[in-house]
Amino acid sequence: MSRFRIAAFVLMMSALGFLAGVVAGRHIELGQVDDKLHGHNARLLAHALRVTQEGQRLMAAATHGAGLCSDSDVATLRVLLFNSLFIRDIGRTLGGTLQCSAAWGELPEPVPLPPPAFTLASGLQLWVGAANIVDRRIIGDMSAYRDVVVFTAPGAFDGFPEPGSGIDAKIVTRDGQHVYRRFGRTHDLDLGRDASIGWGLAPERQAWACAPDEQTDLCVVSRARSDAWFQLPAMVLSVAGALALAFLAGLCVLWRLHAGSAKTELRRAILGGEIKVHYQPLRQLATRRLTGYEALARWRARGRDVSPSLFVPLAEAMGLGRALSRQVTSQALRDLHERLRENPALYVSINVSAADLKDAGYRNFLMDVVSERGLSPANVALEITEGTPLSDGHVLAMVKTMRGKGFKVFIDDFGTGHSNLNYLAEMQADAIKLDRSFTRAIGAEDAGTLIVDHVIDISRELGINLIIEGIETEEQASYLLSRQPSAVGQGWLLGRPVPLENIASD
Known part of the structure; x- marks a missing residue:
C-alpha cells in the first residue's frame, strides 16, 4: 500500500472517528439535558406534592369542636x-x-x-395568583374545601427552577387543562405524552412527570434547549474516538455505582446488624425521677455519624423500614431487659411506622421478643408518629390491639401533623409527646408559648399524659413544671442519648 493510500486511510479513519465522537458527544450532551430535566421534574413534583399534601393535611385536621371562629377555634387554626x-x-x-x-x-x-380559577372533581376549589381577599396587596394561591380555606405562602416554590438551569416549567392537572404554577416562558409548553418528544438530536428537549397516586391530579412538564454541539464530551470524543467513548462510559458506570453506594452501605448495615441503639432518659419534671428510656437508632458510615432524619426515611424508601424497626426493638429489649425486670415501673419507648402497623406479623414478633426477655407489654411503649394514617383500618385495628395487649401507645411529635381532637379520640393514646419545636419557642416566641399552653390544656381536658421533648434549659423546665406538674420531660437537660454502657440508672 502506497504512502498516499496509507495517509488517505488514516485521514478517513480519523474523520470517521471525529464524526463518531461528535455524534456520540452530542448524544451525551442531550442525555445530560434529559437527565437534568427528569431530575428537575422529580424534585419539583416531590415539592409540589409536599405543598399540596400539607394543605390537604391542614384541611383534614381543621376540625372544630367549638363554635365556628370562636377563640378556641381560632387557637386551633393557629x-x-x-x-x-x-x-x-x-x-x-x-x-x-x-x-x-x-x-x-x-x-x-x-x-x-x-x-x-378551577374546581377539581373532588370538590376542591383553587385560586391561582389571586390577590388576598383581606389585603389585595398580597398575591398568592388559595385552595378551599368545605368550610376550610388555606393560603399558600408566596415563597413556597422559591428555588424552582434552579438558578441558571435554563428550564421552563409548569405544574398542571393531568389533562393539562389547568395550570397551578408557571416558571419561565410557558405559553406554548404543553403536557406531552408522546415518548418521541425530544427524540434524536433535536435541540429542544421536553419531559413530563405525574404524581404516582392517580387520586392526586398533579403533573409537571418542563423543557430546555441545547444548541451547542461542541460541549466538553463532544470535544473529548472527537479527539479520542471510540477509546475515549469507552473510557467515558466506564466513568459513567463508576459514577452510577458511587451514587448507589449510600443505599448499598445502609442495606449492609441493617441486614448485617450494624445499626446501633442509644438510649435517652425520660424523667418526671417534678422529681427528675427516671420513668423510662427512648430507644434511638444510630448509624455511622465512613467514619461519620449519619442523622436518623436521613437514613430512616431512606431505609423505608428501600423497603427496609420493618427490618430496621425489628432490629432496634430486639436490641433495645436485649439491652434493657434486666433493668426493666428489676424495676417494672420503667418502660422503653420504641418508634414504629405505618409499615410496622400494617405488618400482620409485627404483633406476634413483638409479643415473642417481650416474652423471651421475661417482660410484660407494660414495659414497652410504641411511639407512633402523628402523621400515621389512622384512616387505614389495618393501622387503627393494630393500634387498638396492641393497646389491648397492655402495650403503651404514645403519639410522637404531637403538633406537627393531624393536630385535632378526632385524631386523639381515635387513637386512645396513653400519652402525647409535644414536639421539641414548641419547647424551643418557650420564652422566645409568644405564639409558640401560647401553643404549648394550648396543648397542655388539651392533655388535661382529655386526661392524657404529656411528655415534653427538647427540654434544654432550666427556664423551660420551670415554666413547664408550673403549667403541668405531672408532665414527663425529655431533652439534653435531663439526659442525652447514650450507648448502653453510659445509660442512666436513676
Missing part, C-alpha cells in the same frame, strides 16, 4: 399554622365568605371569596 412550612394562613368559610383566619383572627365583616 396551632396548625404554626407547624406548616408552605401555608401562610388558614381560615374558615361560610356561604362563600371568609369568616376568620389564623392570621387575621375573626373578621369584623365576612369577606366574599372570588370565583375560583
